[in-house]
Amino acid sequence: MLPPCPARFTTRKAAILELLGRPDDDYTDASPKGAIDEGIRPLIDEINKLDGFVTTSSCAGRVAVFLEGRKGAALPVDERTAPATTAPASTIASAGGKGGGGKWLFVSHDPLVNGVAADSTSPPQHSNYSGTDWANVFGLEINEAAVRVDENTVQDDVGQDEERLVHFKFEPMILHVLTASLEHAQLLLRCASAAGFRESGAVSIVPQPLPLAGKSPVGAGEEEDDNPSMPIVAVRSMGLALASVIGICRSDKATHEKSESAHCIVTPNYLARLARVADERFAVNRTRTERFQAALVEAIQKEEREELAARTGTAALKKRDENWEDAETRRLRKKEEGLRRQAALKEQEAESAQTDGQTDGTEDSLGEDSYDSTVLT
Secondary structure, rough: OOOOOOOOHHHHHHHHHHOOOOOOOOOOOOOOEEEEEEEHHHHHHHOOOOEEEEEEEEOEEEEEEEEEOOOOOOOOOOOOOOOOOOOOOOOOOOHOHOOOHEEEEEEHHHHHOOOOOOOOOOOOOHHOOOHHHHHHHHOOOOOOHHHHHHHHHHHHOOOOEEEEEEEEEEOOEEEEEEEHHHHHHHHHHHHHHHHHOOOEEOOOOOOOOOOOOOOOOOHHHHHHHHHOOOOOEOOOOOOOOOEEEEEEEEOOOOOOOOOOOOOOOOOOHHHHHHHHHHHHHHHHHHHHHHHHHHHHHHHHHHHHHHHHHHHHHHHHHHHHHEEEEHHHHHHHHHHHHHHHHHHHHHHHHHHHHHHHHHHHHHHHHHHHHHOOOOOOO
């Protein structure tokens, strides 16, 4: 049975829900679009309705094409803490999307082919991908000279050009959930693992120590109540992830002349195959997400039934306990009941004897009258 939610969790959940309830115009986050992905909103709403759970970040799954930053620059931060849904026609991101001069070229949280619905759990048809100019969709240029490989580009530190790679990635659903206790976290992890998100895990299992300043000495139990463990569960599956290098961006080391053009280095058929495989994984990802949501709802309903049964059983025990009596009390009660029964029996016998006497007198009177009547006749 799940324990009650501590006050700290209730306060933090209220603050998170207030932020999530803001209109899209007032809500911003660190994702390329700056809003919550519409494809995962049903799952988020379902989780946030449950006691003991609140989502802190999410992504329904996405395809991303990005130019990496320059060597020696700061590593880019993963912006999947709060993703968005973006259509292919409007997915060109700003230059600030990646650290060290890198940038997003394309981001989509929906299947790449328009004929494949965002909530589809069926793999797409192969023929839907060959007629699309995927290099243009992904923000790449086709330039034969840029992709020519010679001896200077093969040997380390020999070429005059600095290359930055363009990456194509499919990343499945990821969800971070703040839980009220270890028991809540364990339930969520069981549901995630059963649904196929086998790389799920939990952090912040051990509560951080409270500051000693200004605190009076308390017992171990009181300290634990003041600082409960509230794990954060990451629901994820890396088995569906897909990554490939599909382009380059070069700059001259000697002149430091920089080019912001990303050139495709793979064939159109290869890009079409990547797009098709990504949409296939979108379908599998959708199936696992729906399975996880159904498993979580079922698990919570089971916990509620067990809690109700426990409360019902406790009430029955309490009623039984109210009727309990020790041996001496029971002996006295039985003695009083016996005396009352004896008194009632004696009273009943007395009434019966009195009734019998009255009946005999009546019969004698009737007999004499009958005799006299017979003699006179």
